[in-house]
Amino acid sequence: MLDFFRQRSASAKDDVLSGLTVALALVPEAIAFAFVAGVSPLIGLYSAFFIGLITAIFGGRPGMISGATGAMAVVIVALVADYGVEYLFPTVILCGLLQIAIGLGRLGKLIRMVPHPVMLGFVNGLAIVIGLAQLGSFKTLSSGGELVFLNGKPLMLMLSLVIATMCIIWLLPRFTKALPASLVAILLVTFASIAINRNVETPNGENVLATVGDMLRTNIKAAEFAEVGDLATAGVATGAAGEIAAKADSAAGSISGGLPVPFFMQYEMVPLNWETLKIIFPFAIILCGVGLIESLMTLTLIDEITETRGKGNRECVGQGAANIVCGLFGGMGGCAMIGQSLINVNSGGRGRLSGVTAAVCLLAFVLFLAPWIEQIPMAALVGVMFMVVIGTFEWASLKMFKRMPRSDVFVMLLVAGYTVFMHDLASAVILGVIVSALVFAWQHATHIGADSKYNEFGSRIYQLHGPLFFASVSSFKDMFNVNEDPDDVVIDFYYSRVYDQSGLEAINWLAEKYEGCGKRLHLTHLSPECRKLLDKAGDLVEINMSEDPQYHIATDRLA
Incomplete structure (x- = not known):
């Protein structure tokens, strides 16, 4: 891995500033994953707040960021589409109870069974997935309701600001480490974007450089055009377009909202009987497994970067408690977010204060600062994520091919390929562990x-x-x-x-x-x-x- 995640000691200033940086990057992610799940964007933002805050305080890995994730959203979308959003919240609560049970049963140590080739494949596949997901930000909505790639002047301006963001993140630490390079890059590029959007006119009167607010409005328009569109690569989906249209508090294209309230004060309560349990239990089991696997894999990755050791069982309990509270307040649940965790580590976040700051800032954006946050250009966030991709990919693994056993190379490529093409991190890890076990058994037979x-x-x-x-x-x-x-x-x-x-x-x-x-x-x-x-x-x-x-x-x- 490149020396992108530079070793540094923890400090309150670094934790606060890195938490603010992460919060800015969390906004479009939470909105996009809410569209994947087929729920209101505000549900995604509230979920990121609750999951991030509680796991930061009670979880087992200081410095790790949790929130609403795509891995869990792709499970939720089927539940919401088939049974309605009312069944989502008891499912998330049950998922949290199962995660707590696993943590109390001290089963978090099973993550030690993941072989190193599986970890390499997971990390490399994840880096590719994060990079490909950013391509959606280079798309815009056509008059026919289809997402098409930018071209001409908008594309050149977008690329220029992405490159500028990456250069700032790379060069600034050479001169000063007083402020996180990612935060400085986002602020500078935002000011440049505002100036460009005010001075460059477009035929349809829209911003020439897409912002967070533009992304939200684009997703809502796309949901109105089609029930299912080819939005997966953009990090959004419209599998429950009707649900979004009916429940979206952000229909006007804003992330502004009030304080979250318990779900039973907003939605009709589902009957708490055996039939309901038969519906939600399979989804809760899958959510529990997916969330814990992704969280424990992220914990292991952050352990290696920071040369410290987190507590897997405590993380299971923390994630479970966070999902219970999240479900009670009408959230979609979540788990550790690898991309945001790497941003936090790279920005100097090492302690629990960084996660708490990210969650509190995210809620403050929704309550008070929505108009300003919506002005952040997607180019700045794409540039930050591209630098995360560069730092995440295990470049040394490319040189190890000739020295590694063929079986280990096969496992690494299998996990990476499955992660890239199936977009299922949990299944990729399970598949890698199974194949590694079979290879081990075959060799020792x-x-x-x-x-x-x-x-x-x-x-x-x-x-x-x-x-x-x-x-x-x-x-x-x-x-x-x-x-x-x-x-x-x-x-x-x-x-x-x-x-x-x-x-x-x-x-x-x-x-x-x-x-x-x-x-x-x-x-x-x-x-x-x-x-x-x-x-x-x-x-x-x-x-x-x-x-x-x-x-x-x-x-x-x-x-």
Whole structure:
């Protein structure tokens, strides 16, 4: 990774300024993800506030930013479209309860099972997805209601300001680190954009440089034109255009709003019965899994960047509490936001104050500063995100292809490709873990073998090497010649381990074969873990255990 995320110590000033920077970048993201979910833009903004505030205070990773995310929005859109927005809020609450249960059950440590090639593929795929998502900001709405790419003078001005933003972020730290470079870039480019929009006229009277307010109005117009449009690459979707039109408090193209109130004061309550639970429970399970996987992966990434360690189980509880409160106040739920977290880290945010500042500033934008925030040009935010892409991509992984095992390269490319083409980070990680586990099992299935010799009593001793588990069972069985072996056979597990029930079943099968031929089978040098498995097997394994105190052999441990 490039030295984009420079190491720096935490300070209150850096946390406040970086939180303000993140809040500015959160506005268009929250609006876009609300359109993905088919709900009002204000629901997305309120969700980002609650999720960001509560996880910043109670979560397990200081400096990590949480809010409304696209990963959860794509799950929500089906629920809202099929059953209505009223079912969304109890679903989010149930999702939060499940996340708390997982945290209290200390299952957050399962993130340790993610192999490094999966992490590399996840990070690289994510960087590509973030970069491609910015292309939507280079589109405008045609008279026919279709999104088309900019051209001519608007495109050149847009590119110029994007490049200017990136240059400021890159060059400013060389001269001063008193202010976050991203924040300075956004402010300077905003002033330039306002001047350009006031002095450059367009035929239709619209701004030549699109702003946050323009993006909101464009999305609303697009929702009126079509039920489903090709807006996925722009970070928006219109799968529930009618819901947006009916519920959007921002129909006039503004993010201005009041204080959030409980959902039961705004919407009709759904019946709390078994039928409702059958509807919302599958969605809650998916939201819980998607949210925690993305959050824990982000936590791991921030850990590596800051060279500190977060608390996965505490993060699960914090995310769950945030989703419960978010659901109670009519929010769409959320989880950790990787792009905004990287902006925060790059801007110097290291403590919980940065996340709290981002959430409070976001609410202040909605309550008091909407007209000014809507003047921020999309070019500035695109430039910031492009720099995040450059800093996120593991460029060193391109040089590692020739040195990495082919299986690891395959897993990395698989996860990255799935992330890019399917836009599903959680499924990409799960797929990578499954493939890595299968590759591991396949490789270790061939590592089992046995050396055979006879002792002074005529007993045949098999010195086993390698793990005995489901993938190596077949090779294990082929090692023994029951008919030709003597009456007394010993299997020495000094260099081996039994890992699962398949291994126990193989031992039981072998014992029955020897017993059927009137021969005795002994096991020696079983590790404590292996003996524990044999004890748990009950009557499954019926074999004799050799007694040999000199070699610390298990004695009288008949299953």
